[in-house]
Amino acid sequence: MSIKIVTLCGSVRPGNYTAMALELVHDEFRKMPGVELIPLRLDGLELPLPGLPAKNPDAIAQFQETVASATGVLLASPEYHGGISSPMKLAIDNLGFPSKLAGKPVSLLGVAAGTIGAIKSTEQLRAICAHIGAVPLPLAVSVANVQQVFDAEGHCLDAGTEKYIRRAARNLIDYINDAVCPKVSLEAILRGQVEED
Ligand SMILES: Cc1cc2nc3c(=O)[nH]c(=O)nc-3n(C[C@H](O)[C@H](O)[C@H](O)COP(=O)(O)O)c2cc1C
Numbered sequence: 238m239s240i241k242i243v244t245l246c247g248s249v250r251p252g253n254y255t256a257m258a259l260e261l262v263h264d265e266f267r268k269m270p271g272v273e274l275i276p277l278r279l280d281g282l283e284l285p286l287p288g289l290p291a292k293n294p295d296a297i298a299q300f301q302e303t304v305a306s307a308t309g310v311l312l313a314s315p316e317y318h319g320g321i322s323s324p325m326k327l328a329i330d331n332l333g334f335p336s337k338l339a340g341k342p343v344s345l346l347g348v349a350a351g352t353i354g355a356i357k358s359t360e361q362l363r364a365i366c367a368h369i370g371a372v373p374l375p376l377a378v379s380v381a382n383v384q385q386v387f388d389a390e391g392h393c394l395d396a397g398t399e400k401y402i403r404r405a406a407r408n409l410i411d412y413i414n415d416a417v418c419p420k421v422s423l424e425a426i427l428r429g430q431v432e433e434d
Contacts, residue, residue, distance in 0.1 A: 240413055241273045242266055243307040247314035247325030248348075249280040254383040255348045257391040258402050259313045262346065265406035272410065275303060279324045284331045297331055305337040308417065309344070309409045310371070316349035316358040321365075329365060339370035342417060344409035345377035346402070354381035374412055378405040 244263065248255040259276070266274045282300060285291045304310065314325040332338055343366050347355025359377035366373040378401060380386060386398050393399040425431050 239271055239273050240308045240410065240418075241275065241306060242309050242311065242409065243275045243277060243304055244311040244313065245277050245325070245328055246279065247312065247322040247328070249278075249324050250315075252389070253315065254350075254387055255313050255315045255346075257387045257393075258346060258348050258380055258383065259311075260391060261393060261399060261402045262311060262313070262406045265403040266410075269406075269410060275307070277303065279328055284324075284327045286327070287330045300328075300331065301333055301337050304332055304341075307341060309342045309413050310338060311344040311346060311405060311409060312362055312366075313346040313348065314355070314358045314362060316347055316351065316355040319357045321358045321361045325362070326365075329369070332369075336369035336371070338366065340372070342372045342374060342409060342412050344374050344405045344412075346405045347377065347379045348383045349379070349381055350384050352381055354379035374408055376404070376408055378402055 244259060246256050246259050263274060263276055266272050277300070282296060283292050284297070291297045312325065314321040317323070329336070329338070345359045345362050347359035347362070349355040356379055359379050363373040363377060380398065380402060386395050387393055421431055
């Protein structure tokens with residue numbers, strides 16, 4: 238069975254650090270057999286403010302369909318003014334009601350310039366995900382002092398932090414394999430290989 242993972246980057250700033258951290262997570266997903274990765278970018282999507290008509294409704298419909306088709310989702314947000322970024326909130330607000338994220342396992346990644354890390358943005362993401370019926374994973378990966386952790390080319394300068402960031406990918410796949418994917422195949426039942434309760 239193929240596992241489809243959609244990721245969303247909540248920063249649209251040129252040269253943003255959230256994308257650098259997310260790239261490590263993407264690299265980790267790409268190493269996993271059977272995982273199809275769909276990284277989504279918010280710049281260029283022209284998401285409408287809630288309640289206003291979309292300039293390109295087809296693009297928004299496609300955005301919703303792509304998220305709806307995911308087995309699991311990874312949301313990566315920078316910490317902006319003690320919370321999630323406005324592009325990330327706008328993306329979630331454009332995922333419909335009921336949300337296309339409902340029922341999806343969601344891995345959380347937060348990136349902050351400050352020393353306390355992305356505590357508030359990851360907690361906000363967790364609360365929003367729970368509110369809309371998504372399943373945020375217990376471990377949210379929060380990166381502090383991000384501008385010292387990566388160089389300008391996006392190389393991670395700290396091996397321990399890199400391992401921790403990559404964990405956001407493994408976590409999601411472990412959850413999907415252990416909790417979401419069916420453990421019993423129909424074929425096994427039909428062949429009588431599964432004992433009845
Ligand atoms: C509007 C704005 C607000 C910010 N507020 C915070 C903050 O509250 N705490 C913090 O640690 N860093 C804050 N930052 C710095 C970001 O965390 C920093 O830019 C970091 O690199 C992640 O954002 P990026 O992915 O856009 O690069 C802020 C940056 C911007 C642009």
